[in-house]
Amino acid sequence: MKKNKFKKLAKEVIESEIKSLKKLKTSIDNSFHKVIETIINCKKGKVILSGVGKSGIIAKKISSTLSSVGTPSFFVDASSCSHGDLGQISSNDVLILISNSGESSELKNIIQYANRNKNIILIGIVSKKNSLLYKNSDIKILLPEVKEAGPGNIVPTSSTIMQLAIGDAIAISTMKQKKFGEKEFKKFHPSGSIGAKLKTVEDLMLKGKKIPFINENTRMRTALKIITKKKLGVLIVQNNSEKTSGIITDGQIRRINEKKGNLDNLKVKNVMTKNPISVDKEVLAAKALSLMNSKRITSLCVHKNKSINKTVGVIHIHNILENNIQ
Numbered sequence: 001m002k003k004n005k006f007k008k009l010a011k012e013v014i015e016s017e018i019k020s021l022k023k024l025k026t027s028i029d030n031s032f033h034k035v036i037e038t039i040i041n042c043k044k045g046k047v048i049l050s051g052v053g054k055s056g057i058i059a060k061k062i063s064s065t066l067s068s069v070g071t072p073s074f075f076v077d078a079s080s081c082s083h084g085d086l087g088q089i090s091s092n093d094v095l096i097l098i099s100n101s102g103e104s105s106e107l108k109n110i111i112q113y114a115n116r117n118k119n120i121i122l123i124g125i126v127s128k129k130n131s132l133l134y135k136n137s138d139i140k141i142l143l144p145e146v147k148e149a150g151p152g153n154i155v156p157t158s159s160t161i162m163q164l165a166i167g168d169a170i171a172i173s174t175m176k177q178k179k180f181g182e183k184e185f186k187k188f189h190p191s192g193s194i195g196a197k198l199k200t201v202e203d204l205m206l207k208g209k210k211i212p213f214i215n216e217n218t219r220m221r222t223a224l225k226i227i228t229k230k231k232l233g234v235l236i237v238q239n240n241s242e243k244t245s246g247i248i249t250d251g252q253i254r255r256i257n258e259k260k261g262n263l264d265n266l267k268v269k270n271v272m273t274k275n276p277i278s279v280d281k282e283v284l285a286a287k288a289l290s291l292m293n294s295k296r297i298t299s300l301c302v303h304k305n306k307s308i309n310k311t312v313g314v315i316h317i318h319n320i321l322e323n324n325i326q
Contacts, residue, residue, distance in 0.1 A: 024166065046074065050095070052078045059167075095123065100126070123139045218268045236311050277291070
């Protein structure tokens with residue numbers, strides 16, 4: 001088989017799925033609003049998703065996405081519900097069942113259980129209007145019937161793409177309604193590339209006694225001892241009111257020493273760079289790294305809110321790079 005034929009097949013599959021998503025987009029109605037409202041108002045219970053086969057895999061993914069964006073959720077296997085797992089579902093829960101046909105035999109027991117308990121809200125995401133799931137759901141999301149990609153219209157492809165898309169739409173809608181932003185997202189993603197991207201300057205900065213402060217009236221011979229001891233290559237200079245007035249780096253000291261000779265008796269304020277660059281502690285570490293690169297510096301003072309002259313931390317380029325932030 002020629003490789004061009006494979007490319008053609010790939011494009012046909014993708015085109016089929018694009019058509020299904022376009023149908024889904026035009027089918028969204030007020031039922032979607034009810035779903036979001038119901039999930040948002042689920043305060044006493046749990047949000048539970050379930051499904052069979054490929055739909056079950058999609059349900060598990062949607063549950064995971066919801067949990068990651070501020071709506072605690074878990075997946076329960078529909079088949080296992082006939083053998084004791086129904087005990088995981090209780091009053092005040094929101095149960096979301098996903099099925100293309102809505103007639104899978106494994107769904108029957110879980111649907112009956114939800115219907116017997118009036119305090120469980122059953123949301124059905126299904127493509128068949130005359131199905132058991134559609135008829136017995138409190139809130140119904142009817143997905144358009146579409147042709148599956150591939151021969152025979154038998155492999156779940158276009159239908160599962162729609163299920164995945166509607167799940168993502170639910171997750172993002174609840175996320176926005178709850179005002180779940182970067183700060184909250186970071187709490188649930190402390191590791192990996194996402195966690196790295198969301199780290200702030202505050203997460204990585206040196207603070208407290210680790211900040212290499214020095215008074216601006218200190219003699220340089222003392223400053224040289226401190227900068228050597230701290231091993232950070234920088235000193236944060238303060239005035240008598242403990243406001244940040246400057247910064248000194250070891251590279252700066254070397255350059256000035258080459259021009260002026262012995263600096264021992266000079267005061268720090270005669271050598272320092274005034275008005276050092278400072279960033280808010282809530283700034284993303286990646287943004288701080290970009291600033292360092294553009295200014296060709298290796299350290300930044302850190303302040304809180306608008307108090308630029310009050311240094312609460314110092315961040316070095318090594319602190320950022322060591323955390324795989326680029």
